[in-house]
Amino acid sequence: MNSQQSNQLIQGEMLDVIGSIAPQSINLLYLDPPFAAGRVFADSAGAFDDRWQGGLTEYLAWLEQRLVAARRIVAEHGSLFLHLDRRAVHYAKVLLDQTWGFECFRNEIIWHYTGGGRARRSFSHKHDTILWYSKHPQHWTFNLQAMRQPYKASSGFAKAGIRSAAGKRYLPHPDGTPVDDVWDIPMLNPMAAERLGYPTQKPERLLERIILAASNSGDLVADLCCGSGTTAAVAQRLGRCWIAADQSADALALVRGRLRQQAAEWQETLIQPQPASFAAKR
Incomplete structure (x- = not known):
């Protein structure tokens, strides 16, 4: 890893965390924010509220503010991977085209999975969507060989x-x-060894593919809605530096335990919320 970079674990709301990060310092930014699902997600090791009093309008205003701010911290040849689902990803695509630039759109990645419940009045929902945007319209990191x-x-x-x-x-x-841009990667089943009991936990295999594709050894990878810490854990294993942030103290306690098992070292920061921020959700 780059000796000038240190791993960081930050407790704070995403917008406030973005404001604390140096400009153009992040090589790969992965964001897995709330999906505008309209409910509380809970599991044995954590919970978060994805309800929006102002509905979709409030959610999109919240999301746009953070997407605009996030562009400042991504390196010139860096990338953003935004992970959403059917409820709001089409709105997010328009927001990113307007704020990051249509010419910086690289891929719409479909994460296809099986398992879970079956819908009775529509087709069952069995995929999420990940939007990949580069900071620069012509230059970005992409490791094709690692993707075979x-x-x-x-x-x-x-x-x-x-x-x-x-x-x-x-x-x-x-x-x-x-x-290709359709990824068949199983969701974590209840008995999976890596499962920590955090709601919406993503499989390490998914983050491994993203990190290998869009970053190099020693690069700085950030996840500012880190939840159970999958991004940081995979970045640590793959020899990247990382920033993991979440507003939830319970989530960060889970992340600490996970990273200690990897003998990781990091610095910790608590960022007090700023009054101008929209209500924090995760």
């Missing part, structure tokens, strides 16, 4: 030199096929 995955045996490419019925010889890339 093994060929499936059923694909016909599993073995180099295989011939089709027509006699065509397939010469696949030795490291596998490039990853």
Whole structure:
């Protein structure tokens, strides 16, 4: 890791945390904010309130304020990955096109998963959407080689030199096929070893793919709605520096325990809320 950077664990509301971070210092910013779900999420190790008294209008004003502010802290060749779902991602896409620039839009990533409940009056909801924007319209980090995955045996490419019925010889890339923008990564099941009991906890495999794709060893990765600390844990394992922030003391207690198991070292900061901030939600 870069010796001039130190890992940071921050308790504070996202907008206030953004204001405390140096300009253009973050190489990869992953944001997993509330989804405007209209309910309280609770599990054995934590909870957060995703209800909005002013409805969608209040939520979008809250989100826009933070997306605009976040651009200042992302490095010139850095990236933002914004994780939402069907309820508000289309509004967020417009907000980001207006504030970060349509020319900086890189990908709409579909995280497809199975499990969970089944809808009775509509198609079941089995994906989230992650919007990737670069800070610069022409230059950004993308590690294609790190994004290759093994060929499936059923694909016909599993073995180099295989011939089709027509006699065509397939010469696949030795490291596998490039990853596309639909990611089939399972959600954490109740018995998963990495599950900590925090609501909406994301799997390490999902964050590993993002971090490997859009950052390099020693880069600074930030998650300002860190919840259970998956981003920080994966960044630590992959040799990145990290900033993990959340307004919840319970969430940060969970993160501390998780990172201690990795023998991580960090500095801690408590940021008092500023009166001008919208009501904190996570």
